[in-house]
Amino acid sequence: MSHHDDPGPDTLHCVCCGEPRARAELDRLLWCEPCVERARAAADRKGWLVGLALGAVTAGWIWGVLRPSSLVLGGWVATV
DSSP states (O other), X not given: OOTTTOOOTTEEEOTTTOOEEEGGGBOTTSOBHHHHHXXXXXXXXXXXXXXXXXXXXXXXXXXXXXXXXXXXXXXXXXXX
């Protein structure tokens, strides 16, 4: 085993990417900062997509089932 294979006592591997990191660079779930940022960005994108899809379904339901009058249509659009 070479010196580079032995990461040392204060080094752990990120459970997401597997890269060796100093213990201080990992969060409580043993994720490194780049992996945390990638996961947050992915969750942000998915959250927006789900929110937009639910908004579109809600708007379709309001338009197709409730059939609001043109007097209150702006209020429904603003609410959705």
